[in-house]
Amino acid sequence: MIRGIYIIANDRVTDQAIALLNSIRLYDADTPIVMIPYDENYHNIAETLNKYYGVTVYEDLEFIQRLSQNLHETFGGQFFARPNQFRKQACWFGPFDEFLYIDTDIVVFEKIIDNLNYLATTDFISCDYQHLGGIKNVFSPQVLTENVFTEAEVKDIFNGGFWGSKKNLVSENDLYAIFAECAAHPEYFDFSEKTSDQPIINYMLLKRIPRRFNIVNREGKAPGNWAGSGHFQAEAQMVFDPKVNQPLQYLHWAGIRIQPGCPYWDTWEYYRHLNPALPVANIPAPVEKSQMQVAWDEVKHQIRQLKKAF
Template sequence: MQRGIYITANDRVIEQTIALLNSIRFYDADTPIILIPYDDNYHHVAERLSNSYGVTVYDDLPFIERLSQRLQQIFGDRFFARPNQFRKQACWFGPFEEFLYIDTDVVVFERIIDNLDYLKQYDFICSDYQHAGGIKNVFTTQIIEDRVFSVETCHDIFNGGFWGARKQLISESDLYETFEECSSHPEYFDFSEKTSDQPIINYMILKRIARRFNIVRRSGGAPGNWAGSPHFIRHGHGLVDPNLNQPLQYLHWAGVRLEPGCPYWDVWEHYRYLHEPKPMQLPPPPAAAHPWQQIINKIKSSKF
């Protein structure tokens, strides 16, 4: 297959996965999508995605297990907060010649696969402003001080929740060699906020893929996409970035808990319940009475 989308999910994130798939299919009914199981508890979400959206499960599950085991051998089982995030690296070896990877805490506002047109000129694409915050959540300054990367190269860091590339630019040996290099220099990476794969994968891409492009650097710029940005303006069921007067391509709740009251919750709800009635929200339970109030209420209700 020429082009497609990979996601990772398990049964625990079925709600946000449905929202993502509803948004993708709203703009694009045909692009094939493959689920990379986040862990062994994926059968319920896989069935729902297959029946409703034509999503298939990654066919080389032994490779995913081999990747997980090798990672544990190199780093140990307590190094990363969420080591299973590395399973997304199976993207390099699946059936798509060109692919997008998208996290499930995302909804899209366009035919998102068309961003792979940039691969006519580049080998790797992303679309975010991770670099605008410096190297936080990716590298420490040590990686620059030791001249592993220049300051200019570090301007190409990216968020690991949305990216695209060509198949097999990274080999299985490239993955393991990168893990080995990184395990030898943990001082280069910023895990202070419990990121897992993002620092390591940034290291690999910056080291091994020269022709990379961040879409926000296109002519005329590109809109933001982080749900933690408060300035987006609602337009229909999408959002507009007023700084550029451009509609968002997608919205990503990275580091933001997806729950009622979170930023742009109404946008997420729209796509989650695009094809089914939204359940009625029950009122919150009454606050528990103070122990003294409980005693007073009991006396009042007693019959003398």
């Protein structure tokens, strides 16, 4: 049985990918890693990650193109904020019998592949507290009022930036069938904050994979992992969650721009610069907004809230 890790990347996220790979390789020198190209602008990052970390590019690029084309034909060009995120679904058909998928805006603090040991008794793993926020950014209330899912089922929603499963558990036809189901019912999903693939992936999980396990529900619970959580205690190499008295397994900057001044910047910067053979990251601090810009942003926010209400 072959285990491995998939990431999705292009040249634009080079610094994030380097930080992620530095963290993975610090704890695990051997697990194979495959990069799924986010778009056609991936050759520079592919060369860098192959040279320094042994990362290879997903072989069946024809399938990735077919997947992207079918997605566009099903939903059109305006449905998703970032439709290329769906390319991560190539994980089901790659070289690994069991796999982890990890977003590039993550750093890990352990031999992360060992979490696949949970697949001995389940078919799908996630590891986050997304469900505690309710169904926001995944589903609309209609999935409950129309009995699409039960209250118990929606407690299994997860963040699409970190998950693991088994090869061919979902078929290519399953993907296309799910696309068609979801396109027929856009009212089931919450895209109000420009989430992209996450609602559809969660729908597929709940409909197609009954044996699933969220690692935060293990005995003794598990630490949080979202960089928007302000209670973590951070050192350069490790971050600690005092609520469960455990070190984090990984830290995820989901929805947060990684730049000087962002939450846990020192931790990200530490991992980004672990490899002295690579040039330092050149990420400028955010430009401070004028009072007029702040006021205009508030007006736009109020307009968006009014649109949601109607």
